[in-house]
Amino acid sequence: MNKKIVSIVLxxxxxxxxxxxxxxxxxxxESWGFTFTIxxxxxxxxxxxxxxxxxxxxxxxxxxxxxxxxxxxLMADMVxxxxxxxxxxxxxxxxxxxxxxxxxxxVLTITSGVAPTFTISDLPTxxxxxxxxxxxxxxxxxxLIIHNNDELQAQWFELxxxxxxxxxxxxxxxxxxxxxxxxxxxxxxxxx
Numbered sequence: 001m002n003k004k005i006v007s008i009v010l011x012x013x014x015x016x017x018x019x020x021x022x023x024x025x026x027x028x029x030e031s032w033g034f035t036f037t038i039x040x041x042x043x044x045x046x047x048x049x050x051x052x053x054x055x056x057x058x059x060x061x062x063x064x065x066x067x068x069x070x071x072x073x074l075m076a077d078m079v080x081x082x083x084x085x086x087x088x089x090x091x092x093x094x095x096x097x098x099x100x101x102x103x104x105x106x107v108l109t110i111t112s113g114v115a116p117t118f119t120i121s122d123l124p125t126x127x128x129x130x131x132x133x134x135x136x137x138x139x140x141x142x143x144l145i146i147h148n149n150d151e152l153q154a155q156w157f158e159l160x161x162x163x164x165x166x167x168x169x170x171x172x173x174x175x176x177x178x179x180x181x182x183x184x185x186x187x188x189x190x191x192x
Contacts, residue, residue, distance in 0.1 A: 080128065080143045084180070087145060109190045115156035116170065116189050117149070122181070124174035133164040135186060137171060145175075166191050 110116045120127060129152065132141040142162060146152045162168060168189050174181045 076141075076143075083145065084128070084175070108188070109192055112160065112191050113157065115149070115153040115159075116187075118170070118187060120172055120174050120184070122174050122176060124176045124181075126175045128173045128175065128180075129159075130171045130173070130183065131159040131162050132169045132171075133162045133167075135169050135188070137169065137183070137186060160191060163191050 126145060126147045128143050129146050130137055130141055130143045142159060144155055144159070146155070160168065168191055169186050170189065171186045172184045174184075
């Protein structure tokens with residue numbers, strides 16, 4: 001198409017007088033330059049709009065990521081509750097009115113590979129231990145049903161992997177007669 005236009009312009013320039021040819025060619029070149037300028041400007045505007053759309057999409061992706069994390073937390077809690085129900089150690093919608101308190105053995109530093117020792121205030125026969133890499137007990141929390149200290153020691157290798165910068169955070173929910181307490185206070189241990 002462009003070759004046809006150029007050949008038409010050249011043919012016309014040969015047929016017209018020299019002075020007219022110069023003016024005609026000048027007008028054609030200026031017209032094409034103006035058209036290319038408008039096209040480039042429109043393209044830049046489109047790129048700007050595209051960048052804005054990408055920014056909005058990134059914001060929406062962040063919101064979706066937050067919703068995914070919240071859903072994962074809810075699903076993890078549900079799995080723990082289902083495991084408790086399956087094991088026959090939980091009753092739905094039943095919680096203890098007495099708060100559970102973890103009492104530290106006055107040892108804030110533990111050796112790697114050795115589970116910490118602590119006392120649970122209501123001396124339950126079993127409990128759910130929550131181990132986290134953060135004090136908040138949120139996204140990186142693992143929970144296990146534990147019946148005695150030997151069982152905690154057997155599972156400790158997996159739980160210890162959650163430590164961050166040598167610190168690990170532990171809380172429990174005690175289980176007595178199919179009654180589950182609320183989450184206890186959180187103890188912090190330094191792992192060497």
